[in-house]
Amino acid sequence: MALRRALSAAGARWAQQRLCCTARGGDTIFAVSSGHGRCGVAVIRTSGPGSGGALKSLTGRPQLPPPRVMALRRIRDPATAEPLDRGLVVWFPGPHSFTGEDCAELHVHGGPAVLSGVLRALGRLPGLRPAEPGEFTRRAFHRGKLDLTAAEGLGDLIHAETEAQRRQALRQMEGELGRLYQRWSETLTQALAHLEAYIDFSEDDNVEEEVLSRVDAAVRALEQELGAHLQDGRRGELLRGGVHAVIAGPPNVGKSSLLNLLCQRPAAIVSPVAGTTRDVVEVSLNVTGYPVVLSDTAGLRDTTDPVEREGVSRARDRLQRADLVLAVLDATAVPAEPAALGAAVGSLVPPAAPCILVLNKADLLRGDAGALRAACTQGPPVPPATLLSCKTGDGTERLLELLGQQLAQLCGDPLAGSPSLTQRRHSQHLGDCAAALARYGRHRARDLGLAAEQLRLARRHLGRITGHVGAEDVLDIIFRDFCVGK
Structure with missing residues (x-):
């Protein structure tokens, strides 16, 4: 009974929220939904009860075209009857x-x-107004066309710049992540219903003792599945926001030259004078379909120059936060021994940080090239390594191959396995859900009422991810980054 009352109250609150949202969305909105700037074809979209009347007014036809069928029409300004386009x-x-x-x-x-003429004509029609950013998608959410995870996937798809980002965003937009969380929510709902039934009716011998064992088993299984989902190495977040790769090394080993080589333009100043780079230079790249935010940093050394010292401090701070490090050393100044190479990298790179060793200036090597190349293939303590000449470009393909392998390992295959976490918001609510499930286990033996409350909290946190519970406080955050017209 308690569960039935709680669910009824939650349903009433949700219905009230939906009614309020519908009331706010009673007007008709319009916007350009295609890209801005000169183009062959642009799409202007309307949504709301006045859409049919607006289409009749602009086309001068008393009848609407058949649904979902393109029709060629002359478009006029209803106020002046002036032709605007065909x-x-x-x-x-x-x-x-x-x-x-x-x-x-x-x-x-x-x-x-x-575009200006058509938008001006739409703006003169009664009941029509320009759309706010993300308002079309927000209306789709309020009418149950998609949940918040799908809406976030749509936003990511709009902003996707690489193939891997597109695959991940499309998968989320099509609802895979939302269905996973909905399945977990249904598991919690069933467990809570059984627990409430046991609390309400066990004294009347209407509920078997085994029901508690089934609830415990369901909660434990969900806890394990949720824990595995959280321990994904931030693959989805890295793919969505880009892998932060940092070029690090001593002064004058070719770090800025490497940045320019990878981005194919003079993004950083290159000089034979040691200590030229004083600040972090950052560029965004698409490497084998994965997004990379590549940073060139100041050479790591002790210095008395206050400006360079600040640059070194920023470089070390960026290294601590790096997802991947490109450690650059001068190939002519390192010993061809795996142990010595490993020690040199260890002095630059934080422990356990993914790393690629780049031995630059390979064009200046003579007889030591073979021994150094052999040392690069020995494995630990030497990280994946390659010889490179930023001057001639030799070794670039091997470097890109190693970089692609590291990115694939960090980001994973967006189409394989269960969908990955893509938002910090998801991680936070899932962490809170896992904490509530852990508290359930602690309360289970002492107080079933408190244990049931933890299941309610866990279910509420899952609902906040998809928007089925307490959606209003996160809607502005979700939709504010959408472009106008979507």
């Missing part, structure tokens, strides 16, 4: 649309004057 229009009656509301799209020529 393009394709599409009518999407709700609820079979992206937002779940009546929607219309106008595919017009992408010149600034055309």
Whole structure:
């Protein structure tokens, strides 16, 4: 009974939230949904109850075109009857649309004057207003077209710059992550229902003792599955935000030259004078489909120059936060012995940090090239290593191969296994959910009421990820980074 009342109250609150959101979304919004700037075709989208009337007004036709069928129409300004363009229009009656509301799209020529004219004409129509960033997707969420994880996946898909990011975002947008969390939520709901039934009816001998054992087994299994999900090495977050790779090494070993070689442009100043780099120089790269934020740092050495000392301090701080380190050494100044190479890398790189050893200036080597190359293949204590000449480019392919292997290991395959965590928000709520499940185990033997409360808290944290519980306080954060028109 207690569970039934709690679920009924939660359902009433959720329904009230949805009604309030629908009331706020009663007007009709419009925006350019394609990219801005001159283009062959631009898409202007409307959503809301006035979409059908707006489409009739702009096309001068008393009838709407068949749903989801493109129709060629002359588009006019209803206020002046002036022709604005000739393009394709599409009518999407709700609820079979992206937002779940009546929607219309106008595919017009992408010149600034055309877009300005059509938007101005839409703005003159009563009940229509420009959309706020992310408002189309927010309306889709409120009408149950997608949950918050899918909405976040859509935002990531819009901003994806690499193939791996696209694969991960598409998978999340299609609901795989949301379905996983929904399955866990259903497991908790069932466990809570059984526990509530035992609390309410066990004294009447209407509930078997084994029900508690089944609840305990379900909670333990969920705890293990959730723990494995949290221990994913931040693969999803790294893929979404980019792997932070830091180029580190002593002064004048070619760190800035390596940055310029990898990004194929003079992003950093290169000079034979040691200590040229004083600050962190950062560029974003796409390496074998994985996003990388590559940082060139000041040469690591003791110095009395206050400016260079600050640069070295920033370099060491960046090293501590690096996901991957490219340790650069002068190939002409290192011994061809694995132990010595490992010690040299250990003096630069934080313990346990993923690392690639780059022995630069290989074009200056003579008879020692073979021995040094052999030392690079010995394995620990030498990390994955390669000889490179930033001057001639020799060894670049091998470096990119090693870099691709490290990135694949850090980010994983976005299409393999269960979907990865992509947001810190998810990690926080899942951590709170795991903590509640652990408290359930501690309360289970002493107080079943307190144990049941921990299951409710765990379920609430899962619901906050997908937006099924307490969504309002996170909606602005989720949708504020969307572009206008999506």
